[in-house]
Amino acid sequence: MNSVALACVAVLGLLLFGLGLSVSMMRFRERVTSGCAEDPANLLHKLVRAHGNTTEYAPFFALLFLYLGSRSPSSATVALMVVATVCRCLLVVGLVAWPTMARPNPARFIGAVGTYAAGIGLCLGLLR
Numbered sequence: 001m002n003s004v005a006l007a008c009v010a011v012l013g014l015l016l017f018g019l020g021l022s023v024s025m026m027r028f029r030e031r032v033t034s035g036c037a038e039d040p041a042n043l044l045h046k047l048v049r050a051h052g053n054t055t056e057y058a059p060f061f062a063l064l065f066l067y068l069g070s071r072s073p074s075s076a077t078v079a080l081m082v083v084a085t086v087c088r089c090l091l092v093v094g095l096v097a098w099p100t101m102a103r104p105n106p107a108r109f110i111g112a113v114g115t116y117a118a119g120i121g122l123c124l125g126l127l128r
Contacts, residue, residue, distance in 0.1 A: 004078050005069025008085040012058040012065075015089060019051035040101035050095040057088060057115060064122045073125075080121045087114030 026044045027033065036044040065081050073081075091111025098105045 001066075002069035002073055002078060005065040005073065005081055008081045009062045009065050011085050012054075012062055012088060015092060016051075016054050016058045019047060019054055019092065023047045023051050041099060043096075046096050046101055049101065050092045053095070054088065054092060057119070061085075061088070061119070061122075064119075064126070068122065068125055077122070077125050080118045080125070083114055084118035084122065087111045087118060091115060 023044070026047055030044060032044065036042065036048050039045055061084055065084075068077050069081070087110065089111075090107050094105050094107030094109070094111050095101060098107070
């Protein structure tokens with residue numbers, strides 16, 4: 001198994017579970033048991049969206065990384081794993097760290113485009 005692939009899976013897992021814990025802690029702090037304000041500047045709203053978005057992509061990326069990582073991946077494939085992982089983290093930063101989600105920002109844009117490009121590249125890698 002490729003160690004970079006495993007490290008990328010670990011980062012995605014930490015991102016996913018860390019965001020889940022952050023949402024739970026914020027809900028406890030704000031005494032909100034379900035849902036959140038629709039305010040794109042509300043921290044709980046931003047954390048919920050970051051966690052939801054991560055939940056949509058991280059599992060499939062983990063599967064791709066583990067499968068491709070077990071098959072002596074090329075340098076390009078390993079690079080795509082790193083790019084995908086960095087872009088997932090960058091997207092979370094773009095969702096949570098900016099004052100509001102109402103306006104686009106460079107971190108979100110690069111994170112999203114990189115997620116799509118790396119994901120497509122890794123899926124094409126399954127065909128070789």
